[in-house]
Amino acid sequence: QLRLQESGPGLVKPSETLSLTCAVSAGSISSSDHYWGWIRQPPGKGLEWVGSVYYTGSTHYNPSLKSRVTISVDTSKNQVSLKLNSVTAADTAVYYCARQQRKYNGVCSEFDPWGQGTLVTVSS
Amino acid sequence: QSALTQPASVSGSPGQSITISCTGTSSDVGTYNYVSWYQQHPGKAPKLMIFDVTDRPSGVSTRFSGSKSGNTASLTISGLQAEDEADYYCSSYIGNNNLIFGGGTKVTVL
Numbered sequence: 001q002l003r004l005q006e007s008g009p010g011l012v013k014p015s016e017t018l019s020l021t022c023a024v025s026a027g028s029i030s031s032s033d034h035y036w037g038w039i040r041q042p043p044g045k046g047l048e049w050v051g052s053v054y055y056t057g058s059t060h061y062n063p064s065l066k067s068r069v070t071i072s073v074d075t076s077k078n079q080v081s082l083k084l085n086s087v088t089a090a091d092t093a094v095y096y097c098a099r100q101q102r103k104y105n106g107v108c109s110e111f112d113p114w115g116q117g118t119l120v121t122v123s124s
Numbered sequence: 125q126s127a128l129t130q131p132a133s134v135s136g137s138p139g140q141s142i143t144i145s146c147t148g149t150s151s152d153v154g155t156y157n158y159v160s161w162y163q164q165h166p167g168k169a170p171k172l173m174i175f176d177v178t179d180r181p182s183g184v185s186t187r188f189s190g191s192k193s194g195n196t197a198s199l200t201i202s203g204l205q206a207e208d209e210a211d212y213y214c215s216s217y218i219g220n221n222n223l224i225f226g227g228g229t230k231v232t233v234l
Contacts, residue, residue, distance in 0.1 A: 039170075046127065047162075047170065047213050047225040060221040063125075096169055103158075108221050110160040112172035112181060 002027040004097050004115035012091075012122050018084040022097030022115060029078045030055040035100040035108045036080045038071060040093040041117075048093075052100050052108055053080055060108065087122045094119050128153065128214055128226035135232040136204045144229045146197040146214030152224065154195040158217035161190060161199045164228075165210045173212075174199060201231070209233045 008020035022036065029036060037052035051061035053071040061069050070083040080097060095118055098111035129147040136142040146153065146161075153159060159177045162170035172181050174190035177197060187202045197216070201208055214226040 046228045047215075049215075049223050049225065052221070063222065101175070106221075107156075107158060107217055109158040109217050109223065110172055110175040110215070111162075111170075112175075114169040114171070117169050 002099065002113055004099070004113065006095060006097050006115045006118040008118060008120070010119060010121060012087055012120060013124050014088055014122055015086055018082070018087050018091060018095075018120055018122070020082045020095055020097075020118065020120070022080045022082070024078045024080070024099075029073060029080065030075050033102055035060075035102055036073065037098050037100040037108075037111055038080075038082045039096045039098060039111065039114075040091075041096070042090075042093045050082065050084075050095075054102070089122050092120065092122045125152070125218055125222070125224050127224055128216060130212075130214060130226040130229045132227075133230045133232065135234055136201075137234045138204055138206065140204050141200060141202045142204060142231065144199045144201075144212055144214075144231070146199070146216075146226050148195050148197075148216055148224075150195060152195075152216040152218040153192065153197050156217045156219070157192070158223075159190065159192060159197040160215045161188075162213045162215070163208075163210050164213065170213065204233055206233050 003025045005023045035052040038050040051071045098114040161174040164170040178190045
């Protein structure tokens with residue numbers, strides 16, 4: 001059964017860069033049928049899609065975060081990475097990685113399964 | 125792009141049916157049949173319950189069903205059970221491989 005595990009620092013200082021890794025196990029990240037996405041959830045609030053990456057390195061980002069986000073893939077390690085620069089307190093959230101279905105027509109839609117998530121707090 | 129609109133809370137008694145709405149616009153829910161629903165219990169990761177408006181992933185109870193009319197999608201939970209108490213989020217494709225989520229609905233089983 002496919003498993004995703006997020007990891008990275010739980011505390012980041014304002015203006016610095018948030019860096020997280022998602023390790024995928026029991027399945028290949030080099031799937032033609034899937035993208036790999038990051039979704040975040042501020043404490044007590046709703047979900048926000050951050051962006052997604054294909055095994056080829058092709059990416060799609062939330063327009064509201066695009067200027068600060070970089071998502072990459074390392075097929076040799078079967079993992080995906082997220083970098084978010086110039087962070088502020090508003091970036092404090094649980095960050096989830098998830099597999100995203102790529103439809104026959106190229107549309108990327110639902111996420112399944114999800115990792116357990118990792119809380120990142122932005123504070124000095 | 126604004127978040128999809130969901131009621132903050134919906135409640136029902138065990139055995140009843142409840143429906144959660146997810147209202148978007150003609151640019152998202154109204155145009156694309158790529159609406160998904162997620163269930164999230166406290167402290168847990170979201171779980172996919174419905175995709176492509178009406179389809180259920182393997183293993184999801186048939187008590188969960190999805191539909192869409194115009195710019196509004198809906199999730200119906202039939203035969204409400206205590207374990208259904210959770211937060212529910214809808215999501216819609218909005219073109220250019222972007223998507224948005226709803227604000228979430230807290231379901232309470234009375």
